[in-house]
Amino acid sequence: MPRRSQPSEQPEVLRQSLVTLLTNFAAELENNDLRGKVIALIPAFHKLRDLGSSLITTTQSLSARDRVIAYLQHYPKTVVDGDELMVVSGIGEWARRLRELRVQSGWWIYSGVTFKDMADDQPEDAASLEELLGVDARKIKPDQYVLMRPDQDRQAAHRWHVLNDVRKKKISVKDKIIEYLRKNVNDQITGEELKYLAKDKKEWARRVRELRTQDGWPIVTRNSGRQDLPVGVYVLEEDRQAFEHDRGIPDPVRVAVLQRDGSKCVECGWNRTMSTPGDPRHMLELHHKQHHKDKGENTVENLVTLCNVHHDEIHRKSAVRRD
Numbered sequence: 001m002p003r004r005s006q007p008s009e010q011p012e013v014l015r016q017s018l019v020t021l022l023t024n025f026a027a028e029l030e031n032n033d034l035r036g037k038v039i040a041l042i043p044a045f046h047k048l049r050d051l052g053s054s055l056i057t058t059t060q061s062l063s064a065r066d067r068v069i070a071y072l073q074h075y076p077k078t079v080v081d082g083d084e085l086m087v088v089s090g091i092g093e094w095a096r097r098l099r100e101l102r103v104q105s106g107w108w109i110y111s112g113v114t115f116k117d118m119a120d121d122q123p124e125d126a127a128s129l130e131e132l133l134g135v136d137a138r139k140i141k142p143d144q145y146v147l148m149r150p151d152q153d154r155q156a157a158h159r160w161h162v163l164n165d166v167r168k169k170k171i172s173v174k175d176k177i178i179e180y181l182r183k184n185v186n187d188q189i190t191g192e193e194l195k196y197l198a199k200d201k202k203e204w205a206r207r208v209r210e211l212r213t214q215d216g217w218p219i220v221t222r223n224s225g226r227q228d229l230p231v232g233v234y235v236l237e238e239d240r241q242a243f244e245h246d247r248g249i250p251d252p253v254r255v256a257v258l259q260r261d262g263s264k265c266v267e268c269g270w271n272r273t274m275s276t277p278g279d280p281r282h283m284l285e286l287h288h289k290q291h292h293k294d295k296g297e298n299t300v301e302n303l304v305t306l307c308n309v310h311h312d313e314i315h316r317k318s319a320v321r322r323d
């Protein structure tokens with residue numbers, strides 16, 4: 001049923017006519033004609049929707065989609081009920097508009113489902129989310145939403161076609177995730193994108209962690225060594241897997257090593273804030289002092305933080321030594 005839009009009407013005018021409609025409805029309740037009652041209520045439904053959508057005031061006329069995002073922008077990093085979005089959108093299909101905003105237009109709108117997937121897999125993410133949102137992330141409902149970044153991520157909007165292409169492939173969730181990240185090296189990819197890629201399968205959070213810890217892909221997050229990143233964001237720093245003997249490092253060990261070394265290369269002191277164009281140093285990696293395959297353990301004591309240049313150098317030297 002199309003909504004009868006009357007954008008010029010003021011909320012108070014709409015409220016008064018809604019009251020009139022409901023007052024007149026008292027007479028309808030007296031008779032036994034079910035269909036008559038239902039039909040008599042329709043104008044009140046429309047009026048209520050008009051009232052809801054009139055609450056977002058602006059000089060331009062806004063579409064339902066515009067009103068949804070305008071409302072969320074009023075309350076960034078705040079848990080908002082889907083029902084609130086229903087009210088301000090003024091349309092029945094608000095959920096579809098919301099989905100377009102989230103996956104196609106690059107707005108970082110996270111749902112309770114995504115938060116739960118993240119929090120269940122990574123206790124540190126749960127703690128970061130609680131700090132940010134003031135609520136336990138696992139208790140946010142599936143139809144509650146949070147705008148995690150106040151402005152539109154235009155790069156994410158551009159990625160949408162790539163995202164959809166990879167999503168359609170008949171490959172495992174893990175393969176989809178790494179393929180998508182490799183197509184977007186150094187971009188901040190949201191948990192929502194990865195969940196969409198996985199066709200909402202909960203395993204996406206575990207798979208992305210396995211790609212980092214077991215397979216040695218440099219996928220960094222706020223709680224695995226890149227404190228500068230927002231929670232819920234994943235970045236593939238380079239399109240290159242770690243050396244085979246540098247894989248298998250659990251996240252808590254990784255974080256402890258970075259902390260001990262002050263998140264800088266122990267050879268040259270480079271850290272992420274010193275990044276400049278032209279400097280070949282662009283990421284930190286962990287190196288096993290005793291190689292993993294030679295029974296070197298994945299312990300804090302056996303690991304050391306190096307920039308990519310000094311890490312390569314050490315491996316070059318050790319390769320020479322073995323010849």
Ligand SMILES: [Zn+2]
Pocket residue numbers: 265266267268269270306307308309310311
């Ligand atoms: Zn270095």
Ligand SMILES: [Zn+2]
Pocket residue numbers: 243245246286287288311315
């Ligand atoms: Zn190494």
